[in-house]
Structure formats: structure tokens, C-alpha cells
Amino acid sequence: MKTKEQFAADLEKQFGEYLDRNSIFHLIEVPKQPEHGDLAFPCYPLAGKMRRNPALIAQKAANELETNDYEKVEAVGAYLNVFLNKQQTANAILQKIIQEEQNYGNSQGGQGEVVAIDMSSPNIAKPFSLGHLRSTVIGNSLALIAEKCGYKTVRINHLGDWGTQFGKLIAAYKKWGSEEKVKKNTIKELLALYIRFHEEAEQSPELEEEGRFWFKQLEEGDEDAEALWKWFREESLREFDKIYKLLGISFDSDEGEAFYNDKMQHIIDVLTEKQLLTESEGAMVVELSEDNLPPCLIKKSDGATLYATRDLAAAVYRRETYQFSKSVYVVGNEQSLHFQQLKAVLRKMDYSWWEDIRHVSFGMILKEGKKMSTRKGKVVLLEDILQEAIELAKNNIEEKNPGLADKQSVAETVGVGAVIFHDLKNHRHNDIEFSLEDMLRVEGETGPYVQYTFARACSLLRKGEYQPAADEVIGCDLEAWPVVKLLDVFPTVVHRAAEQDDPSQIAKYVIDLAQAFNKYYAGTRILEEGKWKGQRLGLTFAVSVVLEEGLRLLGITAPEEM
Structure with a gap:
């Protein structure tokens, strides 16, 4: 049963003299192409310390890594790539999220400082x-x-x-x-x-x-x-x-x-x-x-x-x-x-x-490519923008879900969340062109899109009457694997966002997770009775936990209904 944490532990046995486990863990990447493996470790940072060619380091590590719990291990250039046992790994990751819920991704690196x-x-x-x-x-x-x-x-x-x-x-x-x-x-x-x-x-x-x-x-x-x-x-x-x-x-x-x-x-x-x-x-x-x-x-x-x-x-x-x-x-x-x-x-x-x-x-x-200046009167008031966003969100609710309870509260959550998300999804160094219409779209890379995905997951959990159990066994079907892999990297994304003072890392991550889950949802009957129903709902619950926590870290509330 190998996860990213266990892969880091395995690598520590080989490279602990040069890098501690925490450093190894945060160097591990998820390859963009599935054919390159589920996890990859770049050996470049070891080259100077070990005074060896990084490709040779990767090849030697591949030869020495126990393959019993991995489907496959290979060296590709300076990268050590591993293919995980999908059933065992999914079970370990999803159980961890079910047990920890909003504490998933927590660390004590700050030591109370x-x-x-x-x-x-x-x-x-x-x-x-x-x-x-x-x-x-x-x-x-x-x-x-x-x-x-x-x-x-x-x-x-x-x-x-x-x-x-x-x-x-x-x-x-x-x-x-x-x-x-x-x-x-x-x-x-x-x-x-x-x-x-x-x-x-x-x-x-x-x-x-x-x-x-x-x-x-x-x-x-x-x-x-x-x-x-x-x-x-x-x-x-x-x-x-x-x-x-x-x-x-x-x-x-x-x-x-x-x-x-x-x-x-x-x-x-x-x-x-x-x-x-x-x-x-x-x-x-x-x-x-x-x-x-x-x-x-x-x-x-x-x-x-x-x-x-x-x-x-x-x-x-x-x-x-x-x-x-x-x-x-x-x-x-x-x-x-x-x-x-x-x-x-x-x-x-x-x-x-x-x-x-x-x-x-x-x-x-x-605003229209120009800086806003108070002394020249070219200023857009934030309160006006927030109220306008709330009104637009309310109009969308009236149109698409008029029977929704507490429409005003949900409209505030969606409208304000849209404005915050539009800011934080951009790297902070970049200038941002203001566009309220873009912010409030429920499709694309927006706050409402992520919130809607969370609300959809909550709806599935209610309909499926799902109750999380810490000891349940949750494997996954092949279609769910991209979602599981994304859930696994959430702690790394949080660490990277903290290290780089960059909330956009988390905003981009929740978009990726929402897109992956929606793709899974489009091709899978999650509530269909059968042996996979409980496991699919377990995955849905894990997605809901991580989306909600990711949005919280951006200062955005996730409504359970929209």
C-alpha cells in the first residue's frame, strides 16, 4: 500500500544521508502524462551532494527500490518514476481524508511560532x-x-x-x-x-x-x-x-x-x-x-x-x-x-x-487597463462591487433554483466568494483586469464553479445517505484514479503555497480537483446500486472535504446547496 508519504519513506532509506524525508516529500511530483507514472522524484537536487550524474542516481535507485508494493518502477533520464497499486493506494488516501477531514493537509512546520x-x-x-x-x-x-x-x-x-x-x-x-x-x-x-x-x-x-x-x-x-x-x-x-x-x-x-x-x-x-x-x-x-x-x-x-x-x-x-x-x-x-x-x-x-x-x-x-486613483476620482468602491456581485448571484439563483432555502445567504456566499476567488486565482505579482461578469460564471475557472462542484458532491452524499466510516475499505475504479491522485497532493500544495506566499497555488488546485471530479461524475453513475456505490460515495465525500478546505484557505465559504 504505497502513497506519496510511503514513497518518500522508501527514498529516505536510499538518500537520507543527503536529504531528509520532508525535503524528499516536497520534491516528489505528479507527472503530467499518466504514462510517465503516478509519482516522480527528480534526482537533480542530489547530483551536487552525491557528485554523480542525476540519471545514474535515478537508475541505481530504480534498481534498489522494492517493487512488491509498486506496479512498476522505472528511471527516465534524471527522474525516478513509480506506478502505484491503485486499489491499495486509493484506500490509504481516502481513509486518511475520511479520518482527518478538515485536518487533512495540516502540518506542524510552524511549531507555534x-x-x-x-x-x-x-x-x-x-x-x-x-x-x-x-x-x-x-x-x-x-x-x-x-x-x-x-x-x-x-x-x-x-x-x-x-x-x-x-x-x-x-x-x-x-x-x-x-x-x-x-x-x-x-x-x-x-x-x-x-x-x-x-x-x-x-x-x-x-x-x-x-x-x-x-x-x-x-x-x-x-x-x-x-x-x-x-x-x-x-x-x-x-x-x-x-x-x-x-x-x-x-x-x-x-x-x-x-x-x-x-x-x-x-x-x-x-x-x-x-x-x-x-x-x-x-x-x-x-x-x-x-x-x-x-x-x-x-x-x-x-x-x-x-x-x-x-x-x-x-x-x-x-x-x-x-x-x-x-x-x-x-x-x-x-x-x-x-x-x-x-x-x-x-x-x-x-x-x-x-x-x-x-x-x-x-x-x-x-479598470479598462488603467490604474484607479482616489485623488482623480477614478475609483471603484468595493462595497458597490460586492453588493452588485451578490445581486447577480441572487438573480442566477432565482433563475436556476428558485426553491432554494435562504437565498440571500447563499447569494452573499457565492457573490463575495466570486470576487475573492477572481483575485486569488491570479499570481499575486500579476495585474488583474476587473470583470464582474467573468467572476460570476458557473463554468470555467471561477469561484462559483468550485462552489457548485462542492454543492453537487453534497447533494450526491445526501441522496446516497452516505455516512463516512473510518474503517471502511475504499478502492477505486479506473475512472476515479485521476481524482485520487489529485487528492493525494493537497498537503504538498498547501506547503508550496505557504513557502511561496502564493494563495493562487490553492485556487488553481481546487479548480483542477473540481474539473477532475466533474469529468468523473459525467462518465460515472455514482448512485447506481452495486459493489462500487459505497466506494464512489467515499471518493465523493473525500472530494467534498478537500474542496471545502481548499476554499476555506482562500477565505471563501462553500455552500452545501446552490
């Missing part, structure tokens, strides 16, 4: 735009994947609640704002004021100076400025909470940039003590020429602190508070230079943990 994840982080007094979706859903998925791999996570919503934009907003409100209008429609009215400020500033550049003045007032604790700032913040959080509730996301901390105001002086003191600060045109900077980076600006010529100063204070605070083993920042590609500077300054400050800082970058969501 803490991962701090800086994610979402919208700016207050601005609407939660579609542009903030990526950081929010990528960060949440990475947290869920890390937890499955044995880490403890701290989700941090580092709100953009400080900076010169608030000086601009206060100046705009004082010039053109109406308390009545702002109270009636807070975020949209504040956005209109912000946009107007930038439009007017193009004609009257002195407005920029006025914005800087009001931010300086805010920094110095001016009562009027502070009262407006608090009001803007509270109203924004109320609006954001509606979005987070729809997305099913919560945070362990929502301390924004302002929280670090009283912690920045410590950073400046340490930089001064270590003689790292240099004056440049009246401003204070840390020179980073030895890292081939531009200077990191710590303090402006007017004494105002900057984004970098606050991020340094935040990094030190998080290390002291959470004792993280990794601190992950899920922030767009355009901030790459900032995080290179951040790490370089922390290294110069002699913080040994600077290497534990990771910038998980991502591309933009484009």
Missing part, C-alpha cells in the same frame, strides 16, 4: 476601494495557510490614519465642507472634498502649503484639527466594518499610523545614538548608498515625521509585542523600494531580526 501579517490597511476618510481588495484577501488567505501549517498569526490592519493627506482634508473641509452633508454621507462627501482639493491645487499651488500647515497643527495636538481627525477616523471605521463583515475577515489589531506617534522619538534617538542620521537639505536621512539604495528620509525640513519613521517604530513595537518569527507586509509592488530601505535601516540599527521582515508584493487591479 508567530507570524505578524500587515494587511488591508485602507486610508481613513476615503472609501474602501477595489484597490484595497488585494492586500485584504491575499493577507487573510496567507494567515489561514500559515495557521494550517502550525503557525500562530497576528492579523494587523495598519490603518492609514496619519500623514499630510489629513492636513489637506482638514484644509478642504474648512474651506468648502458642510457638517450636515458630511454627517449625512460621510465617506462620499469626504472623498469629494479630497478630490476637489487636488483639482483646486492644480490652479492654486498655495493650497498645498495650507494642507501641510494643518497637518503640522494636527501633529502638535491642535484641538480643532484633532477633533476633525477623530471624527473622520470613527466614521471611516464604521464604513470599513461593513466590508470586513461581508468578506468574513477580522483583525487582531487595527492600530494605525497615528498609534506610533509617541514611539517615533525612540527610533530617532537610536539612530542619533548610532550616528546614522545625516542632514540633507534641512531634512534628516539615513544614508544607504552601500546598499545601492537612495537615502531613507526620517524627518522633513519642517520637523514633520514620515511614513518610514512610523514603519520603523511599528516594526520595533511588533517585534517587542508579538515576538514574531516572521513579519509579513502584504503591500503593492510599488512599495518595494520602501521595504528595502526599511530592512536596510533596521540592519544598521543592529536589530538581528531585520531578515525576518518580508514584503509580499502584488500587482494592481485595473
Whole structure:
């Protein structure tokens, strides 16, 4: 009875001197062509360690591998390929999934260490735009994947609640704002004021100076400025909470940039003590020429602190508070230079943990091929998109399954899930073209397609009155073998997604599994009475478990009926 785990154990007997079992396990591949075997081990990583040709290593391993429990073992170039005993292997894999259910694919690699994840982080007094979706859903998925791999996570919503934009907003409100209008429609009215400020500033550049003045007032604790700032913040959080509730996301901390105001002086003191600060045109900077980076600006010529100063204070605070083993920042590609500077300054400050800082970058969501900009008013509101997706999903339900119970709840699950899946199925580095129609299709590589496959599996299990039993023997017919092989690699996919900070690995996997199961379903009468019925339902149950868990790791709920 050989599975991927046992294949790794067999290889460890030969190569344990050079690679541990875990490394071997994660190197094992599933060949794209069935005629090349069920599992394949590439011998390239051993070539340097063993100082031998990888093809010779593969041939020697094939000769020495016991074939009693394998149907066939062969060396093809640098690959060692094995064909598994389908009945025994399927039984082992499916029993494991039935026994472990949602714990299938769990690992303890993280050993309870803490991962701090800086994610979402919208700016207050601005609407939660579609542009903030990526950081929010990528960060949440990475947290869920890390937890499955044995880490403890701290989700941090580092709100953009400080900076010169608030000086601009206060100046705009004082010039053109109406308390009545702002109270009636807070975020949209504040956005209109912000946009107007930038439009007017193009004609009257002195407005920029006025914005800087009001931010300086805010920094110095001016009562009027502070009262407006608090009001803007509270109203924004109320609006954001509606979005987070729809997305099913919560945070362990929502301390924004302002929280670090009283912690920045410590950073400046340490930089001064270590003689790292240099004056440049009246401003204070840390020179980073030895890292081939531009200077990191710590303090402006007017004494105002900057984004970098606050991020340094935040990094030190998080290390002291959470004792993280990794601190992950899920922030767009355009901030790459900032995080290179951040790490370089922390290294110069002699913080040994600077290497534990990771910038998980991502591309933009484009509308008709163009970036969306808040200051120019070219913004798509995420709440509007989610509500539209829910309405479209509801219309689909009314058309195809009008008798469905709790239609609103299912529509929310499908609509929101479609938006999340459309983001996460793309590699995070890629830009994404926004298309609501594409997201909600029940055919193709979409969230609703995977959800519908899960709901179909649940329907079959209900009709077949299937009850999983840990000791049942589940073989498989030949048609089911591609599905079984995919189920076997789920733990590897989770590991790879964690290692590469890449939820798209899981999104692509659940699409593959859904497609393989639907192909099996199309050619097999799963509920037909006979000796295979129980085994086919056992396979269906295993598929339902893995699809549901895969979607959960993306932050998506799987409805049992659609």
C-alpha cells in the first residue's frame, strides 16, 4: 500500500544521508502524462551532494527500490518514476481524508511560532476601494495557510490614519465642507472634498502649503484639527466594518499610523545614538548608498515625521509585542523600494531580526487597463462591487433554483466568494483586469464553479445517505484514479503555497480537483446500486472535504446547496 508519504519513506532509506524525508516529500511530483507514472522524484537536487550524474542516481535507485508494493518502477533520464497499486493506494488516501477531514493537509512546520501579517490597511476618510481588495484577501488567505501549517498569526490592519493627506482634508473641509452633508454621507462627501482639493491645487499651488500647515497643527495636538481627525477616523471605521463583515475577515489589531506617534522619538534617538542620521537639505536621512539604495528620509525640513519613521517604530513595537518569527507586509509592488530601505535601516540599527521582515508584493487591479486613483476620482468602491456581485448571484439563483432555502445567504456566499476567488486565482505579482461578469460564471475557472462542484458532491452524499466510516475499505475504479491522485497532493500544495506566499497555488488546485471530479461524475453513475456505490460515495465525500478546505484557505465559504 504505497502513497506519496510511503514513497518518500522508501527514498529516505536510499538518500537520507543527503536529504531528509520532508525535503524528499516536497520534491516528489505528479507527472503530467499518466504514462510517465503516478509519482516522480527528480534526482537533480542530489547530483551536487552525491557528485554523480542525476540519471545514474535515478537508475541505481530504480534498481534498489522494492517493487512488491509498486506496479512498476522505472528511471527516465534524471527522474525516478513509480506506478502505484491503485486499489491499495486509493484506500490509504481516502481513509486518511475520511479520518482527518478538515485536518487533512495540516502540518506542524510552524511549531507555534508567530507570524505578524500587515494587511488591508485602507486610508481613513476615503472609501474602501477595489484597490484595497488585494492586500485584504491575499493577507487573510496567507494567515489561514500559515495557521494550517502550525503557525500562530497576528492579523494587523495598519490603518492609514496619519500623514499630510489629513492636513489637506482638514484644509478642504474648512474651506468648502458642510457638517450636515458630511454627517449625512460621510465617506462620499469626504472623498469629494479630497478630490476637489487636488483639482483646486492644480490652479492654486498655495493650497498645498495650507494642507501641510494643518497637518503640522494636527501633529502638535491642535484641538480643532484633532477633533476633525477623530471624527473622520470613527466614521471611516464604521464604513470599513461593513466590508470586513461581508468578506468574513477580522483583525487582531487595527492600530494605525497615528498609534506610533509617541514611539517615533525612540527610533530617532537610536539612530542619533548610532550616528546614522545625516542632514540633507534641512531634512534628516539615513544614508544607504552601500546598499545601492537612495537615502531613507526620517524627518522633513519642517520637523514633520514620515511614513518610514512610523514603519520603523511599528516594526520595533511588533517585534517587542508579538515576538514574531516572521513579519509579513502584504503591500503593492510599488512599495518595494520602501521595504528595502526599511530592512536596510533596521540592519544598521543592529536589530538581528531585520531578515525576518518580508514584503509580499502584488500587482494592481485595473479598470479598462488603467490604474484607479482616489485623488482623480477614478475609483471603484468595493462595497458597490460586492453588493452588485451578490445581486447577480441572487438573480442566477432565482433563475436556476428558485426553491432554494435562504437565498440571500447563499447569494452573499457565492457573490463575495466570486470576487475573492477572481483575485486569488491570479499570481499575486500579476495585474488583474476587473470583470464582474467573468467572476460570476458557473463554468470555467471561477469561484462559483468550485462552489457548485462542492454543492453537487453534497447533494450526491445526501441522496446516497452516505455516512463516512473510518474503517471502511475504499478502492477505486479506473475512472476515479485521476481524482485520487489529485487528492493525494493537497498537503504538498498547501506547503508550496505557504513557502511561496502564493494563495493562487490553492485556487488553481481546487479548480483542477473540481474539473477532475466533474469529468468523473459525467462518465460515472455514482448512485447506481452495486459493489462500487459505497466506494464512489467515499471518493465523493473525500472530494467534498478537500474542496471545502481548499476554499476555506482562500477565505471563501462553500455552500452545501446552490
